[in-house]
Amino acid sequence: xPRYEFSPLGDSGVMVxxxxxxxxxxxxxxxxxxxxxxxxxxxxxxxxVPGFTTVTVYYDxxxxxxxxxxxxxxxxxVAILEQMSQQISNTHSKEYRLVEIPVCxxxxxxxxxxxxxxxxxxxxxxxxxIHSTTEYLVYMIGFAPGFPYLGGMDERLATPRRSSPxxxxxxxxxxxxxxxxxxxxxxxxxxxxxxxxTPLSLFQAGESSPSLLCAGDKVRFRPISEREYDNGxxxx
Amino acid sequence: MSVEVITPGLCTTVQDTGRFGFQxxxxxxSGVMDKQAVQIxxxxxxxxxxxxxxxxxxxxxxxxxxxxxxxAICGGDFxxxxxxxxxxxxxxxxxxxxxxxxxxxxxxxxxxxxxxxxGWDVPLLMGSRSTNLRGSFGGFAxxxxxxxxxxxxxxxxxxxxxxxxQLEKKAGAAPFYQANWFIPSNTFVKNGEAVxxxxxxxxxxxxxxxxxxxxxxxxxxxxxxxxxxxxRLTGPALELTKSMELISAAVTIGTIQVPPNGQPIIxxxxxxxxxxxxxxxxxxxxxxxIVAQLRxxxxxxxxxxxxxxxxxxxxxxxxxMKAIKLGIEVTVGWR
Numbered sequence: 001x002p003r004y005e006f007s008p009l010g011d012s013g014v015m016v017x018x019x020x021x022x023x024x025x026x027x028x029x030x031x032x033x034x035x036x037x038x039x040x041x042x043x044x045x046x047x048x049v050p051g052f053t054t055v056t057v058y059y060d061x062x063x064x065x066x067x068x069x070x071x072x073x074x075x076x077x078v079a080i081l082e083q084m085s086q087q088i089s090n091t092h093s094k095e096y097r098l099v100e101i102p103v104c105x106x107x108x109x110x111x112x113x114x115x116x117x118x119x120x121x122x123x124x125x126x127x128x129x130i131h132s133t134t135e136y137l138v139y140m141i142g143f144a145p146g147f148p149y150l151g152g153m154d155e156r157l158a159t160p161r162r163s164s165p166x167x168x169x170x171x172x173x174x175x176x177x178x179x180x181x182x183x184x185x186x187x188x189x190x191x192x193x194x195x196x197x198t199p200l201s202l203f204q205a206g207e208s209s210p211s212l213l214c215a216g217d218k219v220r221f222r223p224i225s226e227r228e229y230d231n232g233x234x235x236x
Numbered sequence: 237m238s239v240e241v242i243t244p245g246l247c248t249t250v251q252d253t254g255r256f257g258f259q260x261x262x263x264x265x266s267g268v269m270d271k272q273a274v275q276i277x278x279x280x281x282x283x284x285x286x287x288x289x290x291x292x293x294x295x296x297x298x299x300x301x302x303x304x305x306x307x308a309i310c311g312g313d314f315x316x317x318x319x320x321x322x323x324x325x326x327x328x329x330x331x332x333x334x335x336x337x338x339x340x341x342x343x344x345x346x347x348x349x350x351x352x353x354x355g356w357d358v359p360l361l362m363g364s365r366s367t368n369l370r371g372s373f374g375g376f377a378x379x380x381x382x383x384x385x386x387x388x389x390x391x392x393x394x395x396x397x398x399x400x401x402q403l404e405k406k407a408g409a410a411p412f413y414q415a416n417w418f419i420p421s422n423t424f425v426k427n428g429e430a431v432x433x434x435x436x437x438x439x440x441x442x443x444x445x446x447x448x449x450x451x452x453x454x455x456x457x458x459x460x461x462x463x464x465x466x467x468r469l470t471g472p473a474l475e476l477t478k479s480m481e482l483i484s485a486a487v488t489i490g491t492i493q494v495p496p497n498g499q500p501i502i503x504x505x506x507x508x509x510x511x512x513x514x515x516x517x518x519x520x521x522x523x524x525x526i527v528a529q530l531r532x533x534x535x536x537x538x539x540x541x542x543x544x545x546x547x548x549x550x551x552x553x554x555x556x557m558k559a560i561k562l563g564i565e566v567t568v569g570w571r
Contacts, residue, residue, distance in 0.1 A: 007438060008435070008543050009486065009487075009488050009491075009518070010435065010488045010489070010490050010491065010518035010519075010520070010521070011435060011518070011520045011521050011522075011543060011546045011547050011550065012488065012521060013486070013488050015438075015485065015486070021483075022483060034260075046256050046257075047256050047257045047258075047259055047260065048260065049259045049260050049486040049509060049510075050260060051483070051484065051485035051486055051510065052483045052484060052485065053483050053485070054483075054485045054486065056485065056486035056488075058256075058259075058488070061521075061547045061550055061551065062550065062551060062554045065547075065551050072543070072544055072547055073547050073551075074543055074547065140484075140510065141260065141261050141262040142262045142484070142508065142509045142510030143262060143508060143510060144262055144370070144371075144508075145261060145262045145263045145264075145368075145371050146261060146262055147262050149484075185262070186370075186371055188370075203261070203262075203371075205361060205362065205368075205371065205373035205374070205378075206361050206362065206373070209261075210258065210261055210263065210362060211261035211262065214260075214261075215260070
């Protein structure tokens with residue numbers, strides 16, 4: 001039975017904490033609770049957002065107020081969430097969705113590939129091979145629309161961020177920042193070492209599920225050639 | 237076509253109450269900064285609370301109307317004129333096709349809102365008509381308005397048409413007519429210093445005693461690096477008793493986070509969905525309109541409020557708004 005800790009996030013949110021450290025076990029609890037909420041939204045619930053160790057639930061205090069009993073909307077929200085937490089069986093762990101992301105490494109798409117190789121005493125081929133044989137876990141989506149926080153990068157690829165960030169990094173760029181790897185979902189400034197680019201769109205406004213990835217997915221990168229990248233851009 | 241942009245102003249965007257349900261995908265909520273002003277503006281013209289309005293910042297646009305319309309202007313005072321004759325905020329105005337509605341520089345407050353009966357007709361995207369400037373989507377072509385843009389009005393409801401007909405008759409041959417009743421919507425401060433209440437945050441106790449004291453006893457100034465994403469404040473540096481590495485988690489509007497330089501930031505409408513800085517407090521929903529109307533250089537004095545009082549105040553304001561709506565309907569003879 002997982003322990004749930006509730007605390008207010010402003011006057012219209014409850015933060016539900018499901019663990020103290022970023023690990024697979026806490027992540028599974030987060031996903032389980034988040035998915036339960038998706039399937040069983042309560043009246044007055046606005047939305048829920050999964051984090052590394054938390055699920056944040058936004059609610060409308062007006063809807064959750066009943067003048068007849070005068071219970072504080074926050075207390076009512078917590079009571080509902082507490083009851084829900086008892087409904088969740090943590091017996092079976094869910095099947096993961098594995099998403100393959102084609103990446104054209106190096107060249108103009110990955111200007112920092114050599115930096116990452118040199119920093120770690122590896123050849124370029126070794127960097128690509130290590131980066132593309134690992135299975136990564138999507139902990140959460142945030143920072144920018146569709147941007148995945150990925151866990152599981154091989155420590156042999158760890159590279160410090162650039163000392164001066166680039167003003168504009170094209171969308172689809174795959175980068176390494178410290179112990180993390182990620183994909184820029186929209187064009188933005190950033191300080192990560194850029195090692196390649198995917199022709200896939202990680203975010204498309206207007207779709208019913210606008211983000212290619214969801215918290216709880218697994219990701220694997222597949223090296224592709226520049227020609228495949230060009231074809232890919234037309235396909236995806 | 238119903239309205240043409242002659243000059244766009246500094247940062248004029250289409251916004252509604254916000255884009256909900258997509259923060260799980262990293263999509264910011266966006267939406268209007270001063271919800272109270274917008275609620276009143278929409279109420280005055282007979283709209284739903286969620287209908288889209290124009291948000292104007294510091295310097296407003298000039299707009300040429302190609303259609304008779306019922307409008308209301310709420311929030312900051314932008315020296316508004318129709319065909320060079322000044323008009324008053326916070327009331328229903330009927331404006332004739334061919335007239336030019338012109339906003340000047342903000343005299344007081346930072347943001348004004350233009351509501352038209354029926355709301356502005358831009359595509360509904362992920363449940364909202366709000367502009368997401370960083371992601372370049374939503375609202376009018378995902379961007380601020382530019383000269384030459386043409387905005388379209390959605391069809392007004394029965395109450396709006398009733399009120400518009402009433403004011404049109406009174407206008408006679410004049411280019412516009414203002415109702416003789418008004419609803420105050422101003423939350424801007426008169427002396428440059430605002431009292432803003434704060435619910436204590438998760439890490440409040442982790443700040444040094446001195447920092448906790450100065451947070452409430454001293455004032456903070458709104459810096460020029462403040463925008464729809466957040467208000468950066470300058471003031472006494474707020475220090476933690478020991479450095480902490482927090483695990484990133486969801487952040488909400490009004491969150492007062494403190495980065496390592498000790499200068500607090502109040503997160504606003506275009507905030508990111510996830511944050512990792514210590515949270516010293518939260519501005520309650522009821523006081524967000526005050527913050528939204530502050531301009532760079534103005535000052536904030538924080539005052540503690542309990543979660544209970546913050547939620548009670550919100551519930552009371554909701555009852556007041558419902559009473560005002562009824563009052564409008566009675567005043568114009570709709571009920």
